[in-house]
Amino acid sequence: MNNAPIESLLNLGPKSAQWLREAGIATVGELEHLGPVIAYRLVKQRQPKASLNLLWALAAGLNGMDWRELSETTKKELRAEAEIE
Helix, strand or coil: CCCCEHHHCCCCCHHHHHHHHHCCCCEHHHHHHHCHHHHHHHHHHHCCCCCHHHHHHHHHHHCCCCHHHCCHHHHHHHHHHHCCC
16 A cells, blocks of 8 residues: 555645545545545535545546646546535
8 A cells, every 4th residue: 555645646735635634534545545536525525615626636646647637538527426416
């Protein structure tokens, strides 16, 4: 498991990292295990103002990409998967 602190993930600022820690996600490995959509949902439950940019940041960061590199198709799929029922 990747024990690197969540703050080391590409695309994350201090506020996003803090939100992830508050949701119980402290390492990159924990994020990899949960996946970006579940992690986003966990943060969103505690931080209703969290935007979809966090989801893009998580998904892209896990792939070593800048979040602006995500295709519109990928964003659409992530958004659909992240819809909180």
